[in-house]
Amino acid sequence: MKQKYTFGLLVMMLVMAFLMLPNANTFAQNASADHAHKFFVGKINGRWKIRMVLNKRKRGKTEKGNLSGYYYYANTRGYIQLRGTWKANGSVLAEENVMQKGKLVKTGAMAGRFDPATGKLMGTWTSADGKKSYSLELKETYRQGSLAADMVYYDEVNVYGKNSPRGVSMTFLYPRFKGGKVATTINQFIKERLLKNLEERIKKFVKQYQEFKKSGGGSGMYFNEDNFITIETNEKNILTISNNQYGFTGGAHGYYNSSYYSFDLKTGKLIKIKELLYPGADEAVKSLIAQQIRKDAQLKPNEPLAKLGIYKEVPPLAVNSYFRPDGIAFYYNVYEIGPYVIGPRLTVIPFNKIRRYLKRNTTVRKYMR
Numbered sequence: 001m002k003q004k005y006t007f008g009l010l011v012m013m014l015v016m017a018f019l020m021l022p023n024a025n026t027f028a029q030n031a032s033a034d035h036a037h038k039f040f041v042g043k044i045n046g047r048w049k050i051r052m053v054l055n056k057r058k059r060g061k062t063e064k065g066n067l068s069g070y071y072y073y074a075n076t077r078g079y080i081q082l083r084g085t086w087k088a089n090g091s092v093l094a095e096e097n098v099m100q101k102g103k104l105v106k107t108g109a110m111a112g113r114f115d116p117a118t119g120k121l122m123g124t125w126t127s128a129d130g131k132k133s134y135s136l137e138l139k140e141t142y143r144q145g146s147l148a149a150d151m152v153y154y155d156e157v158n159v160y161g162k163n164s165p166r167g168v169s170m171t172f173l174y175p176r177f178k179g180g181k182v183a184t185t186i187n188q189f190i191k192e193r194l195l196k197n198l199e200e201r202i203k204k205f206v207k208q209y210q211e212f213k214k215s216g217g218g219s220g221m222y223f224n225e226d227n228f229i230t231i232e233t234n235e236k237n238i239l240t241i242s243n244n245q246y247g248f249t250g251g252a253h254g255y256y257n258s259s260y261y262s263f264d265l266k267t268g269k270l271i272k273i274k275e276l277l278y279p280g281a282d283e284a285v286k287s288l289i290a291q292q293i294r295k296d297a298q299l300k301p302n303e304p305l306a307k308l309g310i311y312k313e314v315p316p317l318a319v320n321s322y323f324r325p326d327g328i329a330f331y332y333n334v335y336e337i338g339p340y341v342i343g344p345r346l347t348v349i350p351f352n353k354i355r356r357y358l359k360r361n362t363t364v365r366k367y368m369r
Contacts, residue, residue: 034058035151035173037231042138044125049074052138055230056086063087067094072325079326090114102296112136145237147183149175159202167222168209170202174229185268194243223249233323236367237265240322257333260322264363273321276364281357289330290314292347309342323367327351
């Protein structure tokens with residue numbers, strides 16, 4: 001269906017919805033932190049139950065673009081991606097998109113305000129064409145089978161203070177989970193396996209830059225590296241975190257890499273996709289991945305995956321996989337199945353296609369219900 005609207009009309013409707021919310025000063029004394037992870041349960045129009053994950057991540061001085069997340073309708077378990085801005089006064093403005101025929105398509109927008117005192121997010125959902133507008137009411141909720149978390153930020157200023165060197169920056173953002181033995185186990189995993197020694201890593205990175213400059217490094221050249229650990233899934237005893245690294249230390253281009261780790265919140269143990277599959281199911285799942293890649297890219301029956309720059313017609317199982325409301329996601333970093341120029345690739349296999357290959361009586365099978 002073609003969209004019959006103007007961007008100005010949609011913005012005007014969202015602004016009007018925002019003005020109808022409580023005054024910004026109402027929550028000023030409880031202004032949210034620059035970084036946060038929230039899990040919400042609530043309804044649109046008082047009728048349609050949804051579950052929502054919002055992650056707030058400020059980079060630099062601006063708040064613009066600091067919000068990411070997703071939501072899904074409880075009865076359909078789709079995946080609606082959210083991107084937008086979450087201001088210090090609690091106001092939230094996000095655009096939503098869904099994947100259709102291999103492309104992200106805008107389906108609507110949300111405008112509201114989060115009150116940390118009550119844990120409520122109140123606002124309005126508006127369709128992409130601006131013709132439909134419904135109330136939105138959500139409550140921050142961490143039921144059994146999910147974990148609350150604070151987000152912790154650490155950078156070179158924590159190490160050097162006012163003496164922080166110019167031209168080089170290294171940052172870390174990571175969750176600190178709350179609630180019992182399992183939370184402690186996962187926090188320990190993050191500290192030992194992913195973060196390691198933050199202060200020493202920053203000092204080493206700064207020293208690398210200083211030596212680069214001494215050796216005649218390019219004028220105006222800078223070094224930077226961001227290490228952000230965010231929460232992808234957090235419900236029904238499944239927790240997935242993604243460890244994302246982006247950096248530049250000279251050369252033709254920067255570097256980036258993402259890795260995913262899923263935990264069983266009943267035990268705190270890592271969940272590995274290969275351990276969930278029935279013996280001999282690997283080849284069938286690889287075929288499913290190849291089929292989904294072709295479908296997402298809208299390739300014709302006679303067109304090979306090589307047209308996308310992928311090395312093999314049947315790619316290997318991804319090293320990184322995780323669980324979403326709409327299926328199992330397989331993530332390939334750069335160089336894993338193709339050259340740098342094609343970038344990373346994310347492929348999601350719907351549960352109804354992969355279910356038959358997963359062992360019974362596992363936390364994942366229960367998550368899929």
